[in-house]
Structures are given as structure tokens and as C-alpha cells.
Amino acid sequence: MNEPALxxxxxxxxxGIHVRLRTDDPGFIDLLGxxxxxxxxxxxxxxxxxxxxxxxxxxxxxxxxxxxxxxDGLWCMERGDFRAEWDPQSRRGWIRQEPNPYSVDSVLRxxxxxxLAREGGMLMHASSAVRDGRAFVFMGVSGAGKTTISRLAxxxxxxxxxxxxxxxxEADGYFAYGTPFSGELGRPGANLRAPLAxxxxxxxxPENRIEALGHADAVRGLLANILFFAQDRxxxxxxxxxxxxxxxRVPVRRLTFVPDSRVWDLIGNEST
Amino acid sequence: xNAPLYIARGTDIAARRFGEETMIMSGxxxxxxSLNETASLLWQAADGVTPLAQIVERQLCAAFDVDAQTALRxxxxxxxxxxxxxxxxxxxxxxxDTDAGxxx
Numbered sequence: 434m435n436e437p438a439l440x441x442x443x444x445x446x447x448x449g450i451h452v453r454l455r456t457d458d459p460g461f462i463d464l465l466g467x468x469x470x471x472x473x474x475x476x477x478x479x480x481x482x483x484x485x486x487x488x489x490x491x492x493x494x495x496x497x498x499x500x501x502x503x504x505d506g507l508w509c510m511e512r513g514d515f516r517a518e519w520d521p522q523s524r525r526g527w528i529r530q531e532p533n534p535y536s537v538d539s540v541l542r543x544x545x546x547x548x549l550a551r552e553g554g555m556l557m558h559a560s561s562a563v564r565d566g567r568a569f570v571f572m573g574v575s576g577a578g579k580t581t582i583s584r585l586a587x588x589x590x591x592x593x594x595x596x597x598x599x600x601x602x603e604a605d606g607y608f609a610y611g612t613p614f615s616g617e618l619g620r621p622g623a624n625l626r627a628p629l630a631x632x633x634x635x636x637x638x639p640e641n642r643i644e645a646l647g648h649a650d651a652v653r654g655l656l657a658n659i660l661f662f663a664q665d666r667x668x669x670x671x672x673x674x675x676x677x678x679x680x681x682r683v684p685v686r687r688l689t690f691v692p693d694s695r696v697w698d699l700i701g702n703e704s705t
Numbered sequence: 706x707n708a709p710l711y712i713a714r715g716t717d718i719a720a721r722r723f724g725e726e727t728m729i730m731s732g733x734x735x736x737x738x739s740l741n742e743t744a745s746l747l748w749q750a751a752d753g754v755t756p757l758a759q760i761v762e763r764q765l766c767a768a769f770d771v772d773a774q775t776a777l778r779x780x781x782x783x784x785x786x787x788x789x790x791x792x793x794x795x796x797x798x799x800x801x802d803t804d805a806g807x808x809x
Contacts, residue, residue, distance in 0.1 A: 649723035649739075656730070656737055666717055666732035673719035673730045 439484055446474035448599045448610040450548060456485040461532045468534040471624050472613045481524045487532040490516040501543055501662040510543050546660050550668050553602035553675045556660040561593040561609045562586055564701050568609035568627035570598050572658040573635035580617040585694045594622035600629060607683055633688035641696045642689045651685035652676050712784050713753030713800035715791045729792055738792060744783060751793055753800035
């Protein structure tokens with residue numbers, strides 16, 4: 434016998450991909466509304482759908498690290514605070530977690546990273562911003578300056594995220610999208626899309642400087658910052674190929690900067 | 706005399722050559738490896754059927770000023786290290802080669 438359909442839902446559109454989360458808890462719908470303000474979609478388009486069961490996940494330990502793997506055609510996602518399964522054929526799945534926004538945030542990041550990997554795109558540990566209609570990405574490990582450079586952005590620059598950049602390969606090139614995934618800044622990015630102009634590998638130093646990166650170093654920098662969970666040979670091959678292609682088609686530079694607003698004088702102004 | 710050693714490229718990897726460097730990503734754990742010029746030569750020549758001693762003589766000794774015995778000892782050590790990461794397979798019998806991991 435089928436379980437009754439969950440009566441409430443929130444539709445969250447990120448990067449042009451729309452995920453419906455179903456629940457029977459009005460309080461959780463409110464929580465999702467706050468968390469994903471600016472990314473809630475009322476147009477009714479649904480690409481993927483998840484039933485949410487707001488209860489402790491069974492069979493996990495609270496300290497478990499994230500695991501993403503394929504089993505019988507299903508993607509399985511587990512961490513100490515959630516379990517989820519997703520059928521890429523039917524585009525449906527379920528999530529079991531306590532009613533908090535952090536677990537569902539992680540599931541969404543994983544699902545989007547899997548979807549993007551199939552099409553040459555990626556989620557990346559990077560801040561990103563739109564200036565004069567072009568997108569710039571600032572990648573780096575924790576402490577490299579992703580949030581700092583976001584805070585220093587002058588008027589007229591639209592922040593897409595200070596933490597998790599969303600890149601898609603489309604027919605006419607690469608595009609960066611805004612995401613609700615925030616870092617220290619603590620606020621979601623602008624829900625915008627813009628052609629990707631340049632990717633900077635961040636380093637803090639005594640002066641503002643932009644340097645070209647060789648192809649191998651560019652690929653290494655990209656691979657070090659791409660968000661990627663699955664232990665899956667096909668996806669590893671796809672991610673590797675995607676990083677190489679991205680480095681071939683979009684300039685990747687090293688940006689050394691001192692933490693003041695003058696660094697933005699360089700962004701988008703250097704010849705590519 | 707030691708039995709000949711054969712080496713073949715690992716099957717669960719993605720690889721690409723960048724000049725003299727070869728970048729390899731493990732399909733098991735996504736770990737990224739970078740092979741220098743010497744290791745790249747070894748990896749490129751790892752067809753599973755050519756004995757390592759022959760690869761060393763043809764590839765390494767020809768490219769670098771090193772005696773065959775020393776080069777073979779170093780190459781065996783390197784091959785076993787790479788095999789530990791799944792980048793190479795090592796056997797005392799010929800191995801079936803695969804192009805799955807061959808760097809373009």
C-alpha cells in the first residue's frame with residue numbers, strides 16, 4: 434500500500450534546477466522559506482522531488498562522515514545527521530533527518546553536485562560575483578579569502594555566493610549562478626546568472642597581483658576546489674575531464690591580494 | 706637472476722599529460738597524483754607485456770644519463786609505489802593492458 438502523499442512542499446530553484454521538498458510539517462516549510470529566501474520558486478516547475486521524513490536517521494552514527502555511493506541504480510547519501518536515497522531515473526527520492534536546515538542543505542549540495550557532474554558543470558569552494566554582466570569566481574581553501582573578497586566588493590557588484598559557487602556548461606559557454614549556500618557572510622547570494630569571465634585562485638600576500646597559471650596548475654587548482662563526494666569511477670572521470678575543459682575555455686589566474694578594496698580595481702580589468 | 710617484472714596502467718583512474726607532467730586522479734578515492742617526467746615515461750610505457758627492464762633500458766637510460774642497474778632498481782621501487790595507489794599494476798607475468806587510463 435502506498436503511503437499518503439505529503440501535503441506540503443517548498444520548491445527550491447538553484448542554477449536553473451528545481452527541487453521540490455515535500456513534508457507534512459508546516460514549521461519546517463517556514464524554516465525552508467527562511468533558509469532559501471530568494472530561491473523559492475512558485476512557478477510550479479519541478480525537476481526533482483524528495484519526500485522528507487523529519488525523524489532521526491536510522492543506521493547512522495552522529496559522527497559519521499558523508500558517504501555518497503550508487504546502489505542498484507539509486508544514489509545513496511549518508512552522514513551522521515541524515516540518510517537519503519534518490520533515483521535519477523524517476524527523479525524522486527527521500528530524505529530522513531531531524532527538522533534542521535543544515536542537513537537538507539547538505540543533501541541539496543550533494544544532489545546538485547551529482548547533477549552538474551553529468552553535464553560538465555560543478556559546485557566549487559569559491560565565492561563569486563557579477564560585475565558589469567560578467568561573472569568572476571574566487572576559489573580557495575578555507576581562510577584563503579573567499580569571504581574577505583566578497584566583503585570588499587564595491588557598489589554595483591552582485592555577490593552570487595561567498596562560499597559555494599555554481600558553474601554550468603551551457604551551449605554558449607560557462608555560466609555562474611547565485612546560490613543560497615553561504616559562508617561566514619551568512620546571507621544567500623543573489624539569484625542571478627552571468628557568463629563566466631575568469632576564475633581566480635586566491636592567495637593573500639603583501640601586494641595585489643594577478644598572475645597567469647599554467648594549464649596543469651589551473652587544473653590542479655580547480656580539482657582541489659571542486660565539491661565532489663561520490664566514490665564512483667564514472668563521476669571521477671567526468672569531474673577530471675570537466676576541470677580540464679574548464680581550464681581550457683576560461684582563464685584561470687592566481688590572485689594575490691591584500692585585504693582592502695583596491696583589489697577590486699584589478700578584477701575584470703586585466704587582459705585575458 | 707630475478708624474474709622479469711611487468712607493469713600495466715591501472716584501470717580505475719583518469720589521466721592527462723601536461724607537457725612532461727602526468728596528472729592522474731584515482732577513481733577509488735578521487736586522490737590526485739602528479740607524475741614527474743621520469744614517472745611519466747614509465748607510466749606511458751606500461752603496456753603490460755614489455756618487461757620493466759626493457760622499458761628502463763629503452764626509455765629511461767636513453768633519456769637520462771644513468772646506468773641500467775641503478776635505473777632498474779629505482780624504477781622497480783617507483784612502480785611498486787604507484788601500484789600501491791592503483792596507478793600501476795605490477796606482476797611477474799604479462800598483464801592485459803587497458804587504454805582506460807592512458808593519458809591523451
